[in-house]
Amino acid sequence: MKPTPNPSRRTILKFLATSPMLPLGSASAALLAGCGGDDDADTAPNPGTPTATFTTAEFIGMSAPTLAAPAAMATTTVGSELKVSFSDGSSQTYKLAYQPFFITGDKVPDGKGGTVVAGGYFDIHNQPIVDRSVPGSERQFFSDCVDGSSLLTLADANVPGVKGKPVFAVVQFEYTTRDQAGASTYGMLPSPIAILTLDQDPATGKLTLVKYHNVDTSSARGLWITCGASLSPWNTHLSSEEYEPDAFTIASNTQFQRFSSYTFGDPTAASPYDYGHLPEVTVNPDGTGSIVKHYCLGRISHELVCVAPDERTVLMGDDATNGGAFMFIADRARDLSSGTLYVGKWNQTSGTGPGSATLSWIPLGHATSDEIRALVRGGIQATDIFDVKTTDPGDTSYTRIPFNGGFQWVKLMPGMEKAAAFLETHRYAALKGGSLGFTKWEGTTINARDKVAYIAMSRIESSMLNGSGGVKVEGPYSGAVYAQNLRGGQADTTGAPINSEWVPVDMAAVPELIAEDFGGGKLKQQDALGNFANPDKIATPDNLKFSEKLRTLFIGEDSNTHVNNFLWAYNVDTKKLSRVLSTPAGAESTGLHAVDEINGWTYVMSSFQHPGDWESPLHDIVKPTLDPLVRANYKDRFGAAVGYITGDATSVKLAKG
Template identity: 45%
Template sequence: MINKKLVKKGATLALALAITIPAVTPAFAASQNNNKIESVRFNGMQAPATIDEMVKTYTNATVDVKYINGKVKTFPLTYNYLFKSEDKVATVKGEKVPAGTPIDVNGNPIKDPSGTNGEYFVSDAPDSNSLLMPINGKLYMVTHYEYQTIDAAGQSAYGLVPASMSLTEMEQDKKTGELKPVNVEKIDFSAVDGLWIPCNGSLSPWNTHLGSEEYEPDARLFLNPTSKVRSQVETFSQFYFGDKAKANPYFYGYTPEITVGKNGKTSVEKHYSTGRFSHELAKVMPDNKTVFYGDDGGNTGMFMYVADKEKDLSSGTLYAATFKQTGTENGGSGDLQWINLGHATDKEVKDIIDSGITFNDIFETSDAPKEGFTAIKTYSNEGKVEYLKLKPGKEKAAAFLETRRYAAMLGATTEFNKMEGLALNEKDKKVYIAISDQSKAMEKDSTGKDPADHIQLPKIKAGVTYQLDLRGGQKDSNGNAINSSYVAPSMSGLVVGEDLPAADAYGNTANVDKVANPDNLSYSEAMRTLFIGEDSGNHTNNFVWAYNVDTKELERILSVPAGAEATGLFAADDRNGFSYIFSNFQHPGDEVEGKSITAVNKEELLKAVDEQIGINKTGGIGYISGMPSVTKMPKNK
């Protein structure tokens, strides 16, 4: 997510999509002699060129499916809606409310006090979707509603309104795979003090949803009663608890896990032992123990968690990476050394929080260099250099409540910029990670004033998608074995954006035929394809791309409305014999106003976005259909 969302007042709209892959009909299967699929190849679409195209969410891409007998069939892709976040489809205490309406600690829908008719808040930013494996024969989808851009009075509400998630029960057509929502319920976060800005998420190997809480409120600035952080957290607390005095920044910045029971009811727990930072998402490795994280923002870190037990993230060891640069070609490359930050259980960390601990209980501070103090620069404290000294006995509190700061003090790299989504390629033992904007702290420090300068890579505002190679037998920075077979000792550029020296006729400042500002990533094992969604102000229209890891072909498969962000990618290779790919988009029109667009009339474009979608009014969920089942592909292809 772009940091400007913390203050923007512009338009935001979200729309989700999915590529659904219906099963092959019996007649077609017979005509193919029941041959399995050998490979899948996406044929991309052109970038939109007219106002009509630039306003729509659409695809005219196709897919070539090659069967083992050598035959190839081409399938066109099309788009379908499910529901909008403004639609009154969610049931809350017997009342139908908009899907994107948040609920308070008592389960009541939260009203917008700036409204005139007692209306509820309605998030315009649906984000992550996880389509769970069938539970008792039913399909369920967890959806994030990330934030509220503006209130009914048109004022910025970002980060002030409690966030929410919903659980949607789906009806699936047994012949075509078509999905229809039959019930939507809001998920109760009262057991974990509410939900803070859930960005992307993932599905765990044990069929639970792992959410996120990004842009954690800074506990140091919170201590200043006149700070924006204090005001933000207290406003959030008033909306959620009905009491601003219950505000505590240490409640937020973790991985929430949502479990759906056999009866279709949800339970929620936050994993405090996974560390507190700007969680973009958590991606679990095939050992069911090792987890990699994105840390969104500027001057952020790379973190890894190794659980004590499989399928249980309630206790484990947290690590932070030190980046040791090895090259600048194709975006850049470097070795990763992992620093052990400590071990904890969720209960231990929550007990520390509930003790009433504050930032000043953990660190001593200085305004200038001082003996015994460590200079660091992180996303926290508004990115300013800090001089910190750990107080005696506060190692665990620092490691799990001030994870990024503590990591920097121990020598970990906190120079990553806009670290976003992650995806796993299980067969090749690779993790993909998106650096949406490779600039600022990832460039060489020309001032010589930063405490560290580990990363000195080329400036690429359009960003880079990296791959991390995974291995076992790795040791931490102290020479101790890491109990995982999925540790990343290195990373290197894979898909690189291209900045333009000047905007083109459509206002693009990055090459429109390459990925600009990769954000959400999702990988299909069956299709051997990495899907990349953009969060780009450098493309007038943002896109979803399909990158084949074998052929290295990159194809555009979706365009979202002008100024919108493509979010929430989620590839599900098999749900009752059908395959789906979900993705969301947000804030159509938002990034258009300041652009120099000569190919179309900019004012007419913005008017069309407002009239046809409803800027700042809603977000939506839908899917693209058209492909045969990829589950008929050979194993390990």
């Protein structure tokens, strides 16, 4: 259809906001949800009238904030823009802004006429967990560490109080940094997951919180350090449990004992084998939800996973030292309760910089979640699976493997292959010849059109440098984003066909997405603000999400080399990298979720965790100025924001006028 010459911006905005038939829903209003403005005078084109359509979107980046404007360093700051181009050659540019739903610790509506503490913790009996560290100041624990989120809709949703259209956000909280007395509580509390019912204004796309529901995780024995998350192709929230507790040292693990005490009221009630798995949350039409924990995707340091378009192939991050490349292929689409687990073999083709390799895949075994869970419920112990030595026993029946930054000598107990594959996955994968040499393998996301997966390697250090796990590259310390080409027709290392069209076959860093450390190495040189890495390039990438319609890879940082962490947008066609958002100093950019279209509107979810988590010497220059500002903004550093990127109301008003 030939576009109408020079269509008015008002007509395009209104039409795009009301026409779900366009390739990008409300493309020109992408991220403009919640802008407000008077649409009464606007009219959509008559049926059959030609109009200009969306072609491309471009993010115009912001500068990194500095001490010249300290307030901008102490909060979520958005100074970026979105330029939208149309089929007639015209374009429109919009300023962007940030809209929070709440700060953790706020009292928010529970949908029943009462309130609940946002980010609040609950034990296995769904009773609030109370921080009693300061006598006379008892309060429910709440998290300062927002992480993975999903935004979704249900056709049969029905939640009282919604005046527009119901939209649901699933939000998980990784941990809380400290108690009121200042003592660390990292990993000691069972991670909560909440379902937010949001009221979407059909005219503006604005999302307003009307109900906060805490998901009952008792059937999953509570959750352990939930980090990144993704939305499955079948509309469920795929969570994570990272840094699985080592079952061989559990007797001396005071962190795990505290977790068990807070969760069950008993320091010995929890089994380490119940944690390090993949939880899946299903949202109900009334804004409640249920959870199941899948025990058959490997017990590793699960980070952000991504399910391929076949709805069976799962690519997984493994946020560990001596971590691996893991892939799970489900037996049935939309069902992660059974399948085959693989570990990758890094066949290095270059060791220069972040390196490159071809990949081959070693099968570790097939299992159902039920049978592995039954082993755990049956009381299986670590010594039932492996005999492990931490020094060389001088016995050839043991095999030396890399493990957690060092080496161990292991011997598999007879008949325990399946238990080892799914409960002692790191040890078994190394024993089978997998390349257990990666460090801080964080987010994973897929560009379906190009059949490319993107991997965030947050830091390149230790086992990636020394070759202990079959990987030996140069860096940089501040990490890189790697790309993997995905192909069908592959066979595993035994010669058996791999039943997937989405198998990674190689791996190399994206040139524009390689960090640049000052001084050429770990913490060697700082700029005038304190950065150890170039602030105009990514550093320690963590969260990753790809927008098919915007052709944009979003990258959130978890950096100990940038004073402020940033959210970036990288256009895979133009190769342009743009800084979209800056988090408060000391905070990590989390909760990333790019949604191409919900009822004609496009959203990018973005949160952060642990604001004012000062590191020395990184923050020595800025801390005296920023610490009081961060404390004032975020509940004395106990709070963190959950929200989304939107359009600046002034910008949109001008565009519509």
